[in-house]
Each structure stands twice: as C-alpha cells, then as structure tokens.
Amino acid sequence: MESLGETIRKRREDKELPLRTVAAYLDIxxxxxxxxxxxxxxxxxxxxxxLARFFNINETDLLVSWLSDKxxxxxxxEDMALKxxxxxxxxxxxxxxxxx
Amino acid sequence: MESLGETIRKRREDKELPLRTVAAYLDIxxxxxxxxxxxxxxxxxxxxxxLARFFNINETDLLVSWLSDKxxxxxxxEDMALKxxxxxxxxxxxxxxxxx
DNA sequence: TTCTGTTTTGAATGATTTTGTCAAAAATAC
DNA sequence: GTATTTTTGACAAAATCATTCAAAACAGAA
Numbered sequence: 001m002e003s004l005g006e007t008i009r010k011r012r013e014d015k016e017l018p019l020r021t022v023a024a025y026l027d028i029x030x031x032x033x034x035x036x037x038x039x040x041x042x043x044x045x046x047x048x049x050x051l052a053r054f055f056n057i058n059e060t061d062l063l064v065s066w067l068s069d070k071x072x073x074x075x076x077x078e079d080m081a082l083k084x085x086x087x088x089x090x091x092x093x094x095x096x097x098x099x100x
Numbered sequence: 101m102e103s104l105g106e107t108i109r110k111r112r113e114d115k116e117l118p119l120r121t122v123a124a125y126l127d128i129x130x131x132x133x134x135x136x137x138x139x140x141x142x143x144x145x146x147x148x149x150x151l152a153r154f155f156n157i158n159e160t161d162l163l164v165s166w167l168s169d170k171x172x173x174x175x176x177x178e179d180m181a182l183k184x185x186x187x188x189x190x191x192x193x194x195x196x197x198x199x200x
Numbered sequence: 201t202t203c204t205g206t207t208t209t210g211a212a213t214g215a216t217t218t219t220g221t222c223a224a225a226a227a228t229a230c
Numbered sequence: 231g232t233a234t235t236t237t238t239g240a241c242a243a244a245a246t247c248a249t250t251c252a253a254a255a256c257a258g259a260a
Contacts, residue, residue, distance in 0.1 A: 001190050001194045003191075018206060018207085019207065020205095030206090031208075031249085031251080032249070034207060034208060034209090035208085035209095038208085041247090041249095042247090044248095063180060064184050064187055065187070067174075067175060067178060067187075067188075068185070068188040069188075070174060071174060071184060071188035072192060072195075074170060074171060074174060075167060075188075075192065080163060080164050080167065081167075081192050082189065082192055082193065085188055085189045085192060086189065087164055087165070088169075088171035088175075088185055089186065089189075091103075092182050092185060093182065094101045095172075118234080118235060129220065129221060129222080130235090131222085131236090131238080132219080134235095134236060134238090135238095140237095141218090142218090
C-alpha cells in the first residue's frame with residue numbers, strides 16, 4: 001500500500017525527470033516537492049490534481065491516496081488507530097443514510 | 101453512532117449539571133465546553149481523559165470516539181470519504197505488519 | 201579529484217489555523 | 231417579570247503549517 005509520495009516519486013524516476021521539472025509544472029519550489037515525495041509535507045488538493053494530470057494517474061485514485069495519507073497521519077502513534085478508523089467508517093456510513 | 105459531544109451532553113443533562121460545573125472540572129471556559137458538546141470545537145486528549153473520569157466512561161472508548169470524530173471531520177464534504185477511510189485502514193494494517 | 205546537476209536540509213519568514221477569553225445576546229427556567 | 235444557563239461572535243494570543251531561499255549533501259561523469 002503506497003503513499004502518494006512514493007507513487008509520484010516512482011513515476012518521476014521512471015521518466016527520469018528532475019524535481020525541478022515537476023515542481024515547475026505544479027508551480028511550487030522543488031524543495032516542497034522533495035518534501036511531499038518523502039512525506040514530510042502534505043500536498044494540497046490542487047497539487048494532487050495537477051500531479052494526476054502530469055503523470056496520467058486517475059485523479060480520484062490519487063485523491064483517495066492523498067486523503068488516506070492524511071488520515072493515517074492523523075492517527076499515527078495512536079494505539080487505537082485501527083479501531084478509530086473503523087468507528088469513523090461507521091459514522092460516515094450512518095451519516096450517508098441520514099442524508100437520504 | 102454517537103459523537104463525543106453528544107455523549108457527554110447526554111451524560112451532563114442526565115445529571116442535570118450546568119456547563120459551568122463540568123467546564124470548571126476540565127478547567128476550561130464554559131463557552132468552549134458548549135462548543136465541544138455541539139461539535140464546533142475539538143477537545144484535546146487531556147480534556148477527553150478528564151471527561152471520561154468525570155462521567156465514569158471507559159477512557160479508551162471515549163478516546164476512540166474522539167479520534168473517530170476527528171477523522172470524520174477530516175473527510176467531511178469528500179465524495180470519497182468512505183474509500184479513503186478504507187484505504188487508510190489498509191495502510192495502518194500494513195504498517196503494523198511492517199513493524200513486527 | 202573536480203565539475204555538474206540533483207536532492208535534501210534547515211533557518212527565516214509569512215500565512216493560516218487553532219485556542220482561549222470575554223461579554224452580550226438568546227434561550228430556558230422559575 | 232427575574233434569574234440562570236447556553237450560545238454566539240469578536241478579538242487576541244499561541245501554535246501550527248506553508249513557503250522561500252541558500253547552503254550542504256549527494257551522485258555520477260570526466
């Protein structure tokens with residue numbers, strides 16, 4: 001199960017592109033892209049969408065990867081991480097029903 | 101599936117206690133507690149632990165409720181909320197294995 | 201080794217978000 | 231009506247997060 005950072009680094013290295021090139025496309029400093037690839041910084045939604053376009057990745061898939069990274073980050077170091085995620089799932093499912 | 105706020109409001113109303121009393125125990129302004137109960141503010145870990153003690157709720161259960169609220173909040177307004185939570189689960193499970 | 205290009209790091213700065221305080225307004229009870 | 235409780239919003243302080251930049255670290259080639 002790959003993080004967004006791992007995914008785009010692989011893609012970039014496959015194409016043998018320097019950070020500079022991709023960073024320019026995203027209109028961000030290459031230092032930021034370096035950090036995003038290594039999970040030290042979070043991308044924002046706009047950047048994820050641009051990355052999907054740049055690397056021809058399904059946008060929704062990449063957004064899910066990005067969102068799930070954020071969730072994992074939120075429960076890092078928590079003993080009940082898994083339990084919390086499961087309960088959150090239930091809550092979201094329940095909300096959906098309520099909305100109908 | 102109850103939020104932490106709903107849980108503690110119910111408990112407080114059962115005991116017919118004003119916000120003031122519980123807020124004093126937590127050492128916070130009653131305005132904050134009012135917002136926590138209505139989900140407008142996030143409690144912090146320390147407050148959740150104190151709340152569990154105050155209302156005689158299992159601490160872990162309340163922490164899971166709190167954490168899952170935060171997760172739900174993180175994916176509010178997201179179409180792929182559920183998918184992201186499921187992927188996050190997988191990632192957490194996978195991390196666990198890696199750590200062994 | 202030196203040269204060249206790439207990547208990483210961290211300090212400094214700015215921007216944004218969060219947090220708490222307070223008092224007034226609104227709601228509720230008496 | 232008054233008294234009490236709850237909610238709201240403005241504001242300030244604190245904390246967090248994002249960005250820039252330059253220097254350091256790294257990798258490969260000559």
